Amino acid sequence: MKYQLMQLNVVGDKRGKLISLESHKNIPFEIKRVYYIYDTSLEQMRGKHAHQNLEQLYIAINGKCEVILDDAITQESVWLESPNVGLYIGKNIWREIRFFDDCKLVVLASDYYDENEYIRDYGEFLKVIKKNNDE
Numbered sequence: 001m002k003y004q005l006m007q008l009n010v011v012g013d014k015r016g017k018l019i020s021l022e023s024h025k026n027i028p029f030e031i032k033r034v035y036y037i038y039d040t041s042l043e044q045m046r047g048k049h050a051h052q053n054l055e056q057l058y059i060a061i062n063g064k065c066e067v068i069l070d071d072a073i074t075q076e077s078v079w080l081e082s083p084n085v086g087l088y089i090g091k092n093i094w095r096e097i098r099f100f101d102d103c104k105l106v107v108l109a110s111d112y113y114d115e116n117e118y119i120r121d122y123g124e125f126l127k128v129i130k131k132n133n134d135e
C-alpha cells in the first residue's frame with residue numbers, strides 16, 4: 001500500500017510551535033496546490049475516490065480524522081490527530097475520510113486540480129488497478 005505516516009519536524013519555543021513544509025525536502029513531491037477542509041461534519045464522509053496521477057499529504061491541524069485507505073487488495077485505517085504528523089498518499093489508492101472534533105484538514109497536492117484524473121466509482125477503480133497490474 002502506497003501510504004506513509006510522516007513525522008514533521010517542529011520548531012518550538014515559548015512563543016509557540018512552527019512547522020515548515022518544503023517540496024522535495026520534508027515533502028516527497030513538488031507542492032503545486034494547497035487546500036484545506038474545515039467546518040467538517042461527523043455525519044458526512046468525504047473522499048470516496050482515488051487519484052490516477054496525484055500524490056497528496058494530509059495534515060489534521062485541528063481535531064482528528066480517520067482515513068480509510070484501500071489499494072484494491074487490503075483496507076487500512078489511519079488516524080490523524082496531530083499537526084506534526086502528515087499522511088502521504090500515493091497514486092491509485094481509494095480513500096474515505098471521517099471527521100471528528102471540528103477537524104481542519106490541510107492537504108498538499110503534487111498537481112493542479114483536474115477532475116479528469118479522479119476515479120469516483122469503486123467498480124471503475126478496481127478495473128483500473130487490474131488493468132495496471134495486467135500491463
Ligand code: T46
Pocket residue numbers: 033035037046047048056095097107113
Ligand atoms: C482529497 C480530499 C481530502 C476544487 O475546485 N478544487 C480543488 O482543489 C478540490 C480538491 C476540489 N474542488 C472542488 C470539486 C468539487 O466541486 O470542490 C468540490 C469538492 O471536492 P470533492 O468532492 O473532491 O471533495 P472531497 O473532500 O471528497 O475530496 C477532496 C479532494 O478532492 C481529494 O483529492 O483527497 O479532499
